[in-house]
Amino acid sequence: MSSRDAIVAEIPRLRRYARALTGNADQADDLVQDTLERALEKWRLWHSARELRPWLFSIMHNLFVDSRRRAGRIDYCDADELDEVPQRSQAGDALELRDLDRALALLPTEQREVLLLVGLEELSYAEAARSLGVPQGTVMSRLSRARSRLQSILNGEAVPQLKVVKT
Amino acid sequence: MNAPISDDDLHAYADNRLDAARLTQVEGWLAAHPEHRGQVDAWRSQSARLHRAYDAVLDQPVPARLMPAANQSRWFEMRRVAFVGWLMLGTVIGFMLRGEPARQAPPAQAGVSLPHMAAVAHAVYTPEVRHPVEVGADQEAHLVGWLSKRLGAELKPPRLDEAGYRLVGGRLLPGERGEVAQFMYENAAKNRLTLYVQPQAAQAADASFRYANEKGIDVFYWIDGRFGYALSGSTGREDMLRLATLVYRQR
Structure with a gap:
């Protein structure tokens, strides 16, 4: 498999992760496009498919964090501010998607990233740590907090509904 | 301990x-x-x-704007070839200087990815309650015709009734090199097996049974003729070997 083919083969997974991370299909594809451009610029060595994935996720992570920082340093936002997802004919699926988009948006970015890399993208803890540039112990503590917080949100329990703006 | x-x-x-x-x-x-x-x-x-x-x-078509341009890739490909060339040269020199036996070559790409891809597909679809398959076993003739057409060769789901597993149905999946079929089976205890069938490159040699444990899923896989097969399940290695043998005999 050529290097281009190897990267192209990862696009569906990058899109899935970006979609869940941003909660918005257009933003997700913008992020994927930026990630691919950066990846092709930085492509120096042969990466086996095994190493390629965490590397691509790490590029996406850096771009995502930068874009959030530029966009006003909002770490997580109020549920009322989220866009309404248009209703589709498969109402059940659309509602489920909207519920999850909203719930994920209520997680701090660092927790959401870990939760998605491990729970959705099924990266190992070591791969998630490499993707995010943090120690594995940090991945574990974020994962633990993310899961209990998501559980509270999905159960409709009270969670902080604050808009935290870092200054 | x-x-x-x-x-x-x-x-x-x-x-x-x-x-x-x-x-x-x-x-x-x-x-x-x-x-x-x-x-x-x-x-x-x-x-x-x-x-x-x-x-x-994952199933949506990738928007055209996301596809890297082909002319870019040729340049990257050349750099990769150059890098691999240097790497091989270094390996040869290193080997000659040290005189130690070369390490065992890693298994071919298909041998590594087949059980992994099969286990991922197994983990994704076996928990499905409402949509475990695209086409159910009640429309088996349609299932056989459809998957054979898409994979480009005759493909029939093996019978596992003698082991207590009935065919639930099948689906078409995107694989690493194109389309892949997945058949699902279930026994009375609601244990589910999946058989992942991937077209192989024409030059692929037949390969004997191999075993992999992918995150708790037992996978037996082999290459036979035009297809690579991987049987995934969670009922234990010995049971899976017996079932894989049953599948292999029906090719």
Whole structure:
């Protein structure tokens, strides 16, 4: 498999992760496009498919964090501010998607990233740590907090509904 | 040897990341502490919900704007070839200077990815209650015709009734080199097996049975003629070997 083919083969997974991370299909594809451009610029060595994935996720992570920082340093936002997802004919699926988009948006970015890399993208803890540039112990503590917080949100329990703006 | 069970162990259990020894310990601990079982199940169901909500993206066509330009790739390909060339030269020189036996070559790419891809597909679709397959066994003639056409060669789901497994149906999946078929079987105890069938490159040599454990899923895989096969399940290695043998005999 050529290097281009190897990267192209990862696009569906990058899109899935970006979609869940941003909660918005257009933003997700913008992020994927930026990630691919950066990846092709930085492509120096042969990466086996095994190493390629965490590397691509790490590029996406850096771009995502930068874009959030530029966009006003909002770490997580109020549920009322989220866009309404248009209703589709498969109402059940659309509602489920909207519920999850909203719930994920209520997680701090660092927790959401870990939760998605491990729970959705099924990266190992070591791969998630490499993707995010943090120690594995940090991945574990974020994962633990993310899961209990998501559980509270999905159960409709009270969670902080604050808009935290870092200054 | 028996370190206390930590929160990290429980997460690793929920994510199927424990090795066999630790898995046994954690399972024993959970049996003695059923109050924590619900927690682990809740984490697993979170992951399953994420897949249900977002996996649809994987099946969507990739927008054209995301596809890297082909002319870029040629340049990268040349750099890669150059790099691999240097690497090989270095390896040869290193080998000659040191005079030690060369390490065993890694297995061919298909041999590595086939069980992994099969196990991922198994993990995604076997928990499905409402949509485990695209075409059910009640329309078997259609299933056979459809998958044979898409994979470009006659493909019939093997019979596993003598082992107590009935065919649930099948689906078409995107694989690493094109289209892949997955057949699903279920026994009376609701255990599910999947058979992942991937067209092989024409020059691929037949390969004997191999075994892999992918995050707790037992996978037996082999290459036979035009197809690579991988049978995935969670009923234990010996049981899976028996079932894989049954599949192999019906080719």
